[in-house]
Amino acid sequence: MGKLLIVGTVAFDAIETPFGKTDKILGGAGTYIGLSASHFGVESGLISVVGGDFPEEYLQMLRDKNVDTSGVEMIKEGKTFFWSGKYDYNLDTRDTLVTDLNVLADFNPVVSENFTDCDFLMLGNLHPAVQMSVIKQIPKRPKLVVLDTMNFWMDNTMDELLEVIGKVDVITINDEEARQLSGEYSLVKAAQKIHKMGPEYVVIKKGENGALLFHDSEIFFAPALPLEEIFDPTGAGDTFAGGFIGYLASTHDISFDNMKRAVIYGSNLASFCVERFGTERMLNLEQKEIQKRLKQFKQLTQFEIELTQ
């Protein structure tokens, strides 16, 4: 069983979808990653920052899921990062209405002594300089470093981002971001170019169209589970990443075959995340539900064909 360190935002989100609207609710990449990874019983710690307006009960909720929150700094005089977005009618695009960085603007992550020996490091979507600072605080290279990022950093801090990309084993980005980062339209070619920037493994997330895992010339595909209801896609990518690294940390096995299982688990966890607003479904998710859905993933994808040559 590996020790997992997560760096990522803890935030308030206000979300509007065609199915409803929320006030400020618990959100943030670090929150979703932590909640998702918690289902694998791994020892995990979260590094983040919140303001004095952040309710202690939310941190307790994370601790109840065995996420160590001692690395979540609280800046009493500051306000918690706030994001607000509105999804279009088919949930595949969204407009950001508000981004108040607040305490995130001066976030200076500190890796506590208890996690400087982590085996698995998940760098949630953040300023690349923050991600790099965490990497530098860990003296012995972890067994696996996973980076999530987004087009915003490609547009604004590409040099710093490329430096971080050069230091990680796995990058998770969506299809448009893979195209932007590589300048290649074909995702196969995009992954080849991104390999050359550093990461041995490239995960391309395609939302309701699943996720691709690339390693050298090998490709594995995990579909998204077709659902009757999709309520709110917020956090699905982070939940995927949390399931991915949580499973790898719990099995302490980074073979390609195990990575296949990890993307299936990532897709599995993400399929729950989207069924309710925000973190609601993730906070009330039981092991037997995950196992039941795993069976559905097998039925959805597994077939028997004899190769004749």
Next chain:
Amino acid sequence: MGKLLIVGTVAFDAIETPFGKTDKILGGAGTYIGLSASHFGVESGLISVVGGDFPEEYLQMLRDKNVDTSGVEMIKEGKTFFWSGKYDYNLDTRDTLVTDLNVLADFNPVVSENFTDCDFLMLGNLHPAVQMSVIKQIPKRPKLVVLDTMNFWMDNTMDELLEVIGKVDVITINDEEARQLSGEYSLVKAAQKIHKMGPEYVVIKKGENGALLFHDSEIFFAPALPLEEIFDPTGAGDTFAGGFIGYLASTHDISFDNMKRAVIYGSNLASFCVERFGTERMLNLEQKEIQKRLKQFKQLTQFEIELTQ
């Protein structure tokens, strides 16, 4: 080994993609379906219509692939159906530039005696009245009837289309068409509603995002193979349908497990179709290439996970 009857267009296509442009080349749903199904060594016949301008050598090409073309009527004084389209830069949408129905406008399909006892019937995308006329000419219901159609018929001839849909076992449409036909955004709900219209099996094609097969509460997903180069998507959906029904006809097995294999074969054949303009790749495709790609499909999708509950 079943006997397969195909009804579908045989046409001239002029295609423009970001990678090039063709003059009038061989095209048509019937052509692609026939070429794709031919790889399974099944006895197949094609019902269609062409004009006096249609080269005998194209028909010979189909016969060389063991497609019986005696049902392709030639109207000497008429001209062959002509379609011209232009794809956008990422190949996922296209504009129709020209649709000259020509001899197709008065197409009156005649099922020859040799195929009135067919076991498998593939109704390619055509006016629903033409599709219905073929169904009515076959006295003993085939083992399996597959219908392909498109939004154009939903917009213009919905009543006739619904009548045909009520008489088939399998319908293949794309995701947008499934939503239009059912009025449901969720593809799971869309398939449930379409089941109630008649077809026991619903195949939803999502282009580069694969295809879903629905039957009662069961769902199976076949991804598209990630490719380095996609040259021309024309005919991919028809090639998919031809691979699907060709495999089923060759195995004479319509169990759900065999249908899973059939959608994998459909996706396999379609992955070749898009690699060159028009039918070029399909005319020069060998069995060992299909088998090699089948292995890639297995690597892409198959995994081992132990279920704990």
